[in-house]
Amino acid sequence: MEQPISVTRSNFNDWMVPVFAPANFIPVRGEGSRIWDQENKEYIDFAGGIAVNALGHAHPVAVNALTEQAIKLWHVGNGYSNEPVLRLAKKLTENTFADKVFFCNSGAEANEAALKLARKVGLDSGVAGKSGIVAFNNAFHGRTLFTVSAGGQPKYSQDFAPLPNGISHVAYNDLEAAKAVINEQTCAVIVEPIQGEGGVIPADIEFLKGLRALCDEFGALLIFDEVQTGVGRTGALYAYMNYGVTPDVLTTAKALGGGFPVGAMLTTDKFAPHFSVGTHGTTYGGNPLASAVAGAVFEFINTPEVLEGVKHRHQYFLDALNTLNAEYQVFDEIRGQGLLIGCVLKAEYAGKAKDITTWAGEEGLLALIAGPNVVRFTPSLIIPEQDIDEGIARLKRALAKLAK
Ligand SMILES: *Cc1c(COP(=O)(O)O)cnc(C)c1O
Numbered sequence: 296m297e298q299p300i301s302v303t304r305s306n307f308n309d310w311m312v313p314v315f316a317p318a319n320f321i322p323v324r325g326e327g328s329r330i331w332d333q334e335n336k337e338y339i340d341f342a343g344g345i346a347v348n349a350l351g352h353a354h355p356v357a358v359n360a361l362t363e364q365a366i367k368l369w370h371v372g373n374g375y376s377n378e379p380v381l382r383l384a385k386k387l388t389e390n391t392f393a394d395k396v397f398f399c400n401s402g403a404e405a406n407e408a409a410l411k412l413a414r415k416v417g418l419d420s421g422v423a424g425k426s427g428i429v430a431f432n433n434a435f436h437g438r439t440l441f442t443v444s445a446g447g448q449p450k451y452s453q454d455f456a457p458l459p460n461g462i463s464h465v466a467y468n469d470l471e472a473a474k475a476v477i478n479e480q481t482c483a484v485i486v487e488p489i490q491g492e493g494g495v496i497p498a499d500i501e502f503l504k505g506l507r508a509l510c511d512e513f514g515a516l517l518i519f520d521e522v523q524t525g526v527g528r529t530g531a532l533y534a535y536m537n538y539g540v541t542p543d544v545l546t547t548a549k550a551l552g553g554g555f556p557v558g559a560m561l562t563t564d565k566f567a568p569h570f571s572v573g574t575h576g577t578t579y580g581g582n583p584l585a586s587a588v589a590g591a592v593f594e595f596i597n598t599p600e601v602l603e604g605v606k607h608r609h610q611y612f613l614d615a616l617n618t619l620n621a622e623y624q625v626f627d628e629i630r631g632q633g634l635l636i637g638c639v640l641k642a643e644y645a646g647k648a649k650d651i652t653t654w655a656g657e658e659g660l661l662a663l664i665a666g667p668n669v670v671r672f673t674p675s676l677i678i679p680e681q682d683i684d685e686g687i688a689r690l691k692r693a694l695a696k697l698a699k
Contacts, residue, residue: 302321303321303333304317304319304320304321318653318656319656320332320333320334320336320656321333322338325340325348325351325352325353326351326352326353327351327352327353327354327675327678327679327682328340328351328352328674328675328678328679328682328686329352329682330352330661336659337659338656338659338660338661339659339660339661339682339685339686339689340352340661340674340675340678341655341660341661341662341663341672341673341674341686341690342661342662342663342672342673342674343634343673343674343675344554345549345663345673346491346523346528346549346550346635346673347549347550347552347553347554348550348553348554348675349526349527349528349550349553349592349596349675349676349677350553350592350595350596350675350676350677351675351677351678352554354553354595356591356592356595357553357554357555357588357591357592359591360587360588360590360591360592361555361584361587361588363587364379364583364584364587364588365584367583368583368584369582369583369584370579370582370583370584371582371583372578373576373577373578373580373581377581377582377583377586378583379583379584379586379587379590380398380581380582380583380586382586382590383396383398383586383589383590383593384396384398386590386593386594386597387547387559387561387593388561390532390597391532391533391545391561392535392541392542392545392561392563393545393561393562393563394562394563394564394567395561395562395563395564395567396559396560396561396562397559397560397562397570397575397580398557398558398559398577398580398581398585398586399557399558399559399560399577399579399580399581400556400557400558400577400579400580400585401437401548401556401558402436402437402520402522402523402546402548402549402558403436403437403438403439403442403558404437404439404548404558404577404580405522405546405547405548405558405559405560406436406437406439406441406442406445406485406518406520406522406546406560407437407439407441407442408546408560408570408575409483409485409516409518409520409544409546409560409562410428410441410442410445410483410485410518411441411575412516412544412560412562412566412569412570412575413428413482413483413515413516413518413544414426414428414482414483415569415570415574416482416516416566416569417482417483419569420482420514422479422480422514424480425479425480425481425482425514426461426480426482427461427462427463427476427478427480427481427482428445428461428462428463428481428482428483428484428485429462429463429464429465429473429476429477429481429483429484429485429515430445430446430447430462430463430464430484430485430486431447431464431465431466431467431486431487431490432447432464432465432466432467433447433448433467433490433493433494433496434446434447434448434464434467434485434486434487434490434493434520435447435448435451435487435490435491435492435493436485436487436520436522437522438451440455440458440459441459443455443458444458444459444462445462445485447464447467447493448492448493463476467486467490467493467496467498467502468496468498468499468502469502470501470502470505470506473502473505473506473509474505474509477509477510477513477515478513479513479514481510481513481515482515482516483515483516483517483518483544484506484509484510484515484516484517484518485518485520486498486503486506486517486518486519486520487519487520487521487523487524488503488519488521488524488529488534488535488537488538489523489524489529489534489631489632489635491522491523491524491635491665491671492523492665492666493665493666494637494639494665494666494668494669495630495631495635495636495637495665495669495671496630496637497630497631497632498538500538500539500540503538503540504538504540506540507540507541507542510543516543516544516566517542517543517544518542518543518544518545518546519533519534519535519542519544519545519546520546521533521534521535521545521546521547522546522547522548522549522558523549523635523673524632524635525545525547525548525549525550525551526547526549526550526551526592526593526596527550527596527597527601527602527605527633527676528550528605528632528633528634528635528673528676529605529632529633529634529635530602530603530605530606530609530632530633530634531602531633532596532597532602533545533547534632537632543562543563543565543566544560544561544562544566545560545561545562546558546559546560546561547559547561550592550596550676551589551592551593552585552588552589552592553588553589553592555584555585555588555589556585557585557586557588557589558580596676601676601677604676604677605633605634605676606633608633608634608676608678608680608683609631609632609633609634609636611680611683612634612636612672612683613629613636615683615684615687616629616636616638616687617629619687619690619691619694620638622691623691623694623695623697623698624641625638625640625641625644625694625697625698626638626639626640626641626670627639627640627641627642633676634672634673634674634675634676634678635671635673636671636672636673637665637669637670637671638669638670638671638672639668639669640668640669640670644668644697645667645668646667646668647667647668647697648664648665648666648667648668648669648670649664649667650697651664651670651693651694651697652664652670654692654693654696654697655689655690655693657693658689658690658692658693659689660686660689660690660693662690674686
């Protein structure tokens with residue numbers, strides 16, 4: 296067999312459109328919560344592929360589902376249904392508020408579908424001009440034009456104007472501000488139960504309850520973007536279950552495929568029929584390969600043992616991080632739910648989150664940022680305690696560099 300082409304990190308700069316600035320090493324292999332790079336250096340994975348690798352790397356449940364389906368049927372197109380997608384839809388609807396599912400390939404696509412559905416429901420209502428969307432500052436909903444416009448970080452949208460209009464942004468967790476912009480012309484409110492990219496900021500329960508009441512009052516769809524918080528990340532199957540506030544539409548992706556690209560928009564029998572034949576679509580969405588993997592991952596995670604395990608690991612992480620922080624005094628606050636954890640840097644270390652993750656990489660730890668001032672961890676939901684211990688020991692060495 297021919298040798299594979301030899302490649303290095305510097306080739307990224309040669310051949311790749313420079314929208315990313317990846318670390319200076321290339322991971323080549325993973326197992327559980329450890330990965331190895333081209334030099335066979337080992338890393339503990341506290342990043343989890345940005346809240347994606349919910350079962351870590353190369354978990355047998357996911358590998359078996361993938362390989363079994365890979366020798367059967369990959370893709371038929373949406374002129375035909377398939378068994379794995381119907382099984383996955385049954386699981387998602389039986390275990391959530393939803394009655395119906397639309398499948399796609401990413402979080403942005405799931406939100407795109409949600410926002411388009413809301414516009415269509417608004418149109419069908421017959422209320423003139425019912426197309427307004429209310430969203431929140433610092434929100435992140437994906438990178439399509441509609442979803443960057445709904446997102447509340449102008450740096451991601453302003454270069455692509457003219458943007459879709461009719462979207463208002465107000466402060467997150469500020470119910471009075473939301474009240475001031477939600478009215479009869481509002482077709483949807485889109486909100487993350489915990490802002491992930493925006494800094495790991497949990498919603499207040501009264502805020503979400505208030506949005507639910509306002510949506511009911513004005514006939515607007517309440518959309519929960521659970522792309523990051525879904526599929527066990529917070530210790531509940533979906534974060535809305537922790538809050539006891541039920542949306543009309545929920546979007547899910549990231550952990551849903553455990554590393555295989557898949558997304559979904561969940562909704563109810565009341566709203567699903569507005570997406571009639573031909574109004575929306577996708578080539579790959581709901582393909583047998585993605586659906587088979589997602590079905591196996593979902594079933595594995597949706598058990599009391601795994602979900603309780605996430606809550607247990609949350610506390611274990613927090614105890615370890617608090618102990619570290621008592622020594623180094625770098626974090627003002629450690630927040631989040633389950634295994635979506637954000638460590639907010641003290642003012643004197645403002646802007647240093649990226650440096651910390653770079654130093655963590657040198658010490659053999661993968662970690663994330665959530666804005667310039669928050670170090671974020673979204674590891675595998677089943678990360679072993681000894682890997683947490685080892686990762687914390689490596690983080691400690693990275694923090695020692697900061698403190699110097
Ligand atoms: C990651 C993310 C998205 C975008 O998902 P993609 O799969 O990158 O398109 C949308 N919303 C939230 C809350 C996310 O965290």
